[in-house]
Amino acid sequence: MTNAASATPGTSAPPCLVRWGDQALRRRCRAVAPGDPELMALVAGMWRLMLGRNGVGLAAPQVGDGRRVIVIRDPRRGGRPERLVLVNPVIEQRDPVRQSREEGCLSFPGLYLRLARPRAIVVGYEDGAGQPQRFAAEGFLACIVQHEVDHLDGVVFIDHLSAWRRRLLWWRLWRLAAR
Numbered sequence: 169m170t171n172a173a174s175a176t177p178g179t180s181a182p183p184c185l186v187r188w189g190d191q192a193l194r195r196r197c198r199a200v201a202p203g204d205p206e207l208m209a210l211v212a213g214m215w216r217l218m219l220g221r222n223g224v225g226l227a228a229p230q231v232g233d234g235r236r237v238i239v240i241r242d243p244r245r246g247g248r249p250e251r252l253v254l255v256n257p258v259i260e261q262r263d264p265v266r267q268s269r270e271e272g273c274l275s276f277p278g279l280y281l282r283l284a285r286p287r288a289i290v291v292g293y294e295d296g297a298g299q300p301q302r303f304a305a306e307g308f309l310a311c312i313v314q315h316e317v318d319h320l321d322g323v324v325f326i327d328h329l330s331a332w333r334r335r336l337l338w339w340r341l342w343r344l345a346a347r
């Protein structure tokens with residue numbers, strides 16, 4: 169997920185970004201096995217790609233990987249980004265009250281959509297060391313977590329649009345997929 173329209177080019181050589189039109193974005197990811205020896209390499213590559221493009225969240229399918237891993241730059245920490253690595257995340261509670269906010273996605277460059285999602289959630293997950301963790305989030309962080317967990321189930325943000333809103337975008341989506 170992206171914060172604002174100003175993505176900056178990466179300075180290192182991160183893994184390739186998977187964009188809309190690639191079937192990798194539609195597959196359901198598998199759980200990360202305990203002690204997966206390649207997990208840290210995946211996470212490091214995801215961080216490089218996300219930070220290089222000024223993103224605030226990235227899911228493994230966006231780098232072509234089928235494991236249930238997301239990385240998030242916690243927006244609650246002011247100028248000092250807090251790095252969150254969520255392995256096998258599960259949204260355990262959702263606030264019935266919904267809040268709409270503008271979202272972008274690194275896999276849909278230049279496309280920003282106003283979507284309504286539950287305004288607060290509780291997410292359970294394993295950290296990079298395999299320890300179970302849980303936190304409650306609201307506002308922007310809750311939005312990022314929901315957006316990224318969707319990716320692990322092959323769901324992308326345009327899937328939350330009504331049929332007619334999506335029809336209005338068909339040309340832009342076609343152009344994105346054709347690049």
Ligand SMILES: [Zn+2]
Pocket residue numbers: 169272273274275315319325
């Ligand atoms: Zn996304």
